[in-house]
Amino acid sequence: MKARVIVTLKSAVLDPQGKAIEGALRSLGVAGVQSVRQGKVFDVELAGNDRAAAEGALKEACDKLLANTVIETYKVEFAE
């Protein structure tokens, strides 16, 4: 079973890395970019086909390791 976890900074948290990318795109002449925020993505392969168990395992993985829930939020998507 394949899942994708997307971890992004909460909107209230400043993102200097995103700001730097924004500035770099501007100086490269890429038109129309107003803002950039960066996050992380994890493509996870899980054993078995039990979706509820997979969701539980991924929630645990995010809370323990993948995301800093003080400043980040995460979203889990399953490949159909």
Next chain:
Amino acid sequence: MKARVIVTLKSAVLDPQGKAIEGALRSLGVAGVQSVRQGKVFDVELAGNDRAAAEGALKEACDKLLANTVIETYKVEFAE
């Protein structure tokens, strides 16, 4: 106009960072994780509502800065 760019390593490319996460999850006791691959996500806000122009700008941004197309692939998703 909001778009999300997801940059991932090509499947033929080794991902030591993903392997490290996989090992860490195993030692934390998270069950059922078979493999992890890490990538990057960029949430981009673009001026205007011209989707074709936005796609062009994002392709340029990816090729010039966001992705290393030798080892990475990217996918652009638009928020509806």
